[in-house]
Amino acid sequence: MTKLFKVFYEGYSASDVEQLRVNRKWGLPGVKCSVCHVTWATIGVAYPSVDLSTLPEEKQYRRLWPVPLDELEDRRRPLLDLLPNGLVPPPGTDLGPLVGTGRGAFCDFVWVDPWTLLAQPEVLERLRKSEVHLPRSVPALITFKKANIRELVELELEPRTLMARAAFPNEVHQCRACGRNDATMPENIVVQRSTIPSDVDIFRDRLMTTLILATDRFVESVNRLELSGLEFREVDIA
Ligand SMILES: [Zn+2]
Structure with a gap:
């Protein structure tokens, strides 16, 4: 049975060795x-x-x-x-693609912010070879100087899963006109099992669009290949 993990990286903002300026x-x-x-x-x-x-x-x-x-x-x-x-x-x-400049020493996975994930192209190739189903990836238009890499691609992470309403301490309301919901990220993340996609191993949540989730297949391959720049925490499924 699939397990799900929140994907994040505590080190991303503290890092002053890698500098990315993108729009x-x-x-x-x-x-x-x-x-x-x-x-x-x-x-x-x-x-x-x-x-x-x-x-x-x-x-x-x-x-x-x-x-x-x-x-x-x-x-x-x-x-x-x-x-x-x-x-x-x-x-x-x-x-559209990210455009900008980069310098410094980059990990295998690179974060622009906690909800935008890039990677070195050869890293994604290694994951694909270990049967991980990745979403479409798009070259970022970044010029690198004094950097350990020459190229980055962005993962197009579609909103796929839906967090269980029971995960939220208060009832979630949605505006019928603009679609805004008033949910805030709960302490304990619970994802509805029926919404977990089978065709891709990394995606984001539809209700909490800053939340990136990955399957155990993705996590195990990243760990086995010892790829840097990602951390994982298991979430609940209901
Ligand atoms: Zn509204």
């Missing part, structure tokens, strides 16, 4: 909701493979200042055909 090319803005009266943007949802360079309205996806609901819908509509698996991007979704 995302495009995005969907945050929303000013007239129904729940909250201005917000999601954190963690990113589709680096989505290329907006051919859209006539490409420039408007560089402006990320929060917009009213109807304007959000206008900007979201042209994206629906471009996203994988019929996904509907929430406000604040990051789009």
